[in-house]
Amino acid sequence: YLEAAQRCFDSISRKDFVSWGTLIAGYGFHGKGDIALEIYSEFLRSGMEPNHVVFLAVLSSCSHNGMVHRGLEIFSSMGRDFGVEPNHEHLACVVDLLCRAKRVEEAFEFYKDKFTKPSIDVLGIILDACRVNGKTEVEDVICRDMMELKPVNAGHYVRLAHSFAAMKRWDDVSESWNQMRSLGLKKLPGWSKIEVNGRATTFFMNHTSHSDETVSVLKLLSKET
Structure with a gap:
């Protein structure tokens, strides 16, 4: 293409x-x-x-x-x-650029210097990089900042819970899930889509509405991989 x-x-x-x-x-x-x-x-x-x-x-x-x-x-x-x-999108690109290069502390300093208003989405980018690269000190600060912003997106609470779990802070893990539930937020299930003969079919995690034949073929393919 x-x-x-x-x-x-x-x-x-x-x-x-x-x-x-x-x-x-x-x-x-x-x-x-x-x-x-x-x-x-x-x-x-x-x-x-x-x-x-x-x-x-x-x-x-x-x-x-x-x-x-x-x-x-x-x-x-x-x-x-x-x-x-x-603008905000250009700044977010630079944060992502630094995080992908494992320059997490530099990304956080850039965020604090360039962003005039808090951005929970950009903090989420840095938080993921902290967890992957073991930057627990920065991770701890970002977790606190994100909790203070009171996210309204379930994905942010999932990120927080995963980070707290990586730091073995189980009370904070529980608090993240509790806050998410108190706001009525739900994590969307994982899904995938395939196209067969020009027709798209969507599969959700733990979803069994498809025919037994389709499910059997998928199980067979998963074993082969």
Whole structure:
């Protein structure tokens, strides 16, 4: 599909910000960060100046491909070279970029320095990175910050519970679940979808509404893998 997207892009006589940004993001999302940055360089050579859309595509590409140095350089160039003020999404991309590179403390410092208002979603990104990389001191601070923000999304309470469990703070695990239940929030079940003969079928965890034959085939496939 990337080749088809490239051909479609090449056929556009007057390329706009959306077409450039979409192609950059497409390559970046599919693990082709080098090509994404080559296209960004081509964009600059065209004489156009990047806007919020293009910068978001480039920063996201850097984040997904571990291109930390280039990502930070491009972020710095936004205001310095092009007079573009980073918004919440650009800042979140930089946090994600640093977290994926295991630079968790730096990501948290960046968050505290750049975000004028608390963002529970961005804190969640850092919290996940803390748990994966064993950064318990930062993890403890973020857990407290998130609890004070009183999340209204079940996923945030699940994140908190998992982090507290990793730190063996069982009372806090219980408190996270209790707060989630008191707000009437429920964790959505895991699900997947397959397409057979042009028809999509959705499967939920522990869901048994499908035919016995379908369930038997799925069990057989799971054993083979």
